[in-house]
Amino acid sequence: MTETDRIGDEWFPVARAADIAAGRWLPFGLLDERWVLACDNSGRVEAFVDTCPHRGAQITLGDFDGERLRCGYHGWQFDIDGRCVHQPAHPGRRPPAGVQLKRALVRAGYGFWWICTGDQPRDLPVAPDHDAYPERTVWLDPVRVASSAPRIIENFLDLAHFPFVHTGYLGQEPHTEVARYGIETSEAELRLTDCVFWQPNPGPAAAGGGPVRYRYSVSHPYAATLTKVPSTSEGDPAGGFTILIVASPVTETECVVWRSTVVHDTGADLDAQQAFNDLIFSQDIDVVESQRPRRLPVDPRMESHQPADAGSLAYRKWLGARGIRYGTISTERG
Ligand code: FES
Ligand SMILES: [Fe+2]
Structure with a gap:
């Protein structure tokens, strides 16, 4: 550090x-x-x-x-x-x-x-509903991942991998297009808004495919929330939920991932939700652990990008503005 x-x-x-x-x-x-x-x-x-x-x-x-x-x-x-x-x-x-x-x-x-561990503590990440509805919240088992915490968060914000990593669940070819989404940044928070993506099986209660609407919030360098906005009018039959994910860094290239989910629907099956979230995350782990370098490259010249990566580029920039280098790599640092 x-x-x-x-x-x-x-x-x-x-x-x-x-x-x-x-x-x-x-x-x-x-x-x-x-x-x-x-x-x-x-x-x-x-x-x-x-x-x-x-x-x-x-x-x-x-x-x-x-x-x-x-x-x-x-x-x-x-x-x-x-x-x-x-x-x-x-x-x-x-x-x-x-x-x-x-x-x-x-x-x-x-x-x-x-x-x-420091003496000037900042705030906890903002996590909508997470203190309000303990009876509708599941706390998932922690998962140790051989990658940097920022790689975990960036993966969590990424839509374009859904048809390939979560085939049949969060995405399915030929529905691969990532529509333009909104990005709002301040020192305190990075938000990705109006993220819409076609999903074949967007949740444990889903009965069929359709466009799903998400919004993401990053108000802590290694934490993010995803809120799935329920919208039956768009053909999305599944209820809404908010997932909080936080990666606690053991070292710069290894972390323990903590997750909790608040389900909006009072009648939702929490065990099914937990199993679904665990399945999705287990699909992400292999690919995230395969990424090189393990630390997140914050110099844009170090990797190639596509327009769908606007959110991940904004996240990389936001980390720098927040004064965070741990878990990242730039050309100056080698
Ligand atoms: S008591 Fe001697 S090392 Fe702890
Ligand atoms: Fe994923």
Whole structure:
């Protein structure tokens, strides 16, 4: 990470709300560092670097009793503030005050636990409806992907691959044309509006093909939402939904993808929706992992483009304006 990179000020999900409970800890990787999310017996959740300040061992090789994190190498114990409170080799001696674990900021939102490793945190991505209808929201299993987080988001914004990668579901030849869509950019958000595409089977409840209308919002460098606007008048029989996708970067070329979907229709089958979203995403993974370079090329000269790529080019530019270089590559950086 370069010194001027703003990626450390962003929030990233590292667990779903249901993944952690009192007395549990969860190791995870984020931004080239290993971390642990710990929930004490009172339900307080904190995140620490998972490396012992004594000799650098991984603390989660030890144990956690809901009060103290104990390193497995020499048994040093840390409280939920990250302070070292016991060094077994010197049982009667109080450890010096400065011995403590490095912490990250933690917050809950949209049914996830989010971490910010910097000290000037920005906002969570805007995710319409995601806090409003938990009874109509599904939180999908996280997926580890061998690619950069920006490649994941760019794939999520891309319509032209539907007939080839999601054949029979989100697209079907000869319906390959990508109609011109709207692009609105501000420092806070990139929006793609009025995206219309012909789909043979646009959702779990679909009964036939037709044009589908989407809009996308990017208000966080590695997150996006897709809202499918239901429109029976255009021959689209499926209900609407909003998908939130966030790629938490383990390194510049590997990430963990978190997704949740809010279904607009109160009678929708959430299990079917979950299975459908998982199927579609599994089709994307092979192709995204095959992309070279794994980091997203932000210099337009590094790849060839077609008019349908206007949204992805806008995303690349928006990342630069936001001060994000992590997970990207430009000719100057080589
Ligand atoms: S390395 Fe953790 S106690 Fe020594
Ligand atoms: Fe896809």
